[in-house]
Amino acid sequence: MTTIVFPGQGSQSLGMAKDFNDNFIEAKQTFEEIEEYTKIDIRKIIFENTENKLDLTQYTQICIFASSCAIFKTYVSQNDVKDINVMLGHSLGEYTALACSNKLTLQSCSLILKKRGELMNFAVAPNKTGMAALIGKDSHHVEKIIKDNNLDLEIANDNSPMQIVISGMKNEIIKNKDIFLKNEIKRFIPLNVSAAFHSHFMLKAQQNLSEDIENLNFSENNIKIISNYDANIHLDTLSIKNSLKNQMANKVRWTQSIKKLEEIGEKNILEIGPNKILSGLINRISSKFDIKSVNQISDI
DSSP, rough: EEEEOOOTTOOOOTTTHHHHHOOHHHHHHHHHHHHHHTOOOOOHHTTOOOSSSSTTHHHHHHHHHHHHHHHHHHHHHHHHOOOEEEEEESSSHHHHHHHHSSSSSSSHHHHHHHHHHHHHHHHTTTTTTTEEEEEEEEEHHHHHHHTTTTTTTEEEEEEETEEEEEEEEEEHHHTTTTHTTTTTEEEEOOOOOOOOOGGGGGGGHHHHHHHHTTOOOOOOOSEEEETTOOOOOOOSSSHHHHHHHTTTTTTTTTHHHHHHHHHTTOOEEEEEEESHHHHHHHHHOOOEEEEEEOOOOGGG
């Protein structure tokens, strides 16, 4: 059996999936469909980026989603894929998992993700909040530093036992850099993002999106979804929907999600989408998986 994982924000790169678009009708049609649904010239942003839109959250998310879906549709068309057991994704990648597993239609997922990107981009005043990656210790260690020093910061992404991302006010993040470095954090890396994602700063945006998620029509099938929100396996529509409603303002439990794959005996993981960020994270979480990445034509 195979698990498929899809990347999130930060995996974008100029020209991603262009070779698929140029050589496979399935990829080209996928891009065309999503562009029609969203009324966004996605390929112009990805392939040219003349207005520097690729790194703006309101466009980044839909561009990564479209690229990942185009690669997935091509991969399926070129391979006899019958053994997919689980799908999951990192943050926006969870939406890609829902579209590619046919839990949501491509149209529904494109439109909800377009709105998600817009809500997250404009959730707070620009340049007031941010995120930083902490390298060297796990979430328990980082949580203890935050608690012991009474820091007004939150863990946003539990990416691996060696990489944790925190969210908060930018001045609070920079002010407390030395506290982390003095407490066994090896590297402290401020991230180039527009806001403090997966934190309480996203609560209003999460509430607004929840209303749209409630109105989505989900389909049920045998592909399991592991949610970012609770790192549990979900098959039924209600639990998938409820987890998705809580995703934006809460921690991405990526480490626990991969540990869940271990628990159920999964062995083969296929990362589909731009770059190989998730493959690297998974290798730091566990050595028990055979991981392959598909992000260029030679990979299929």
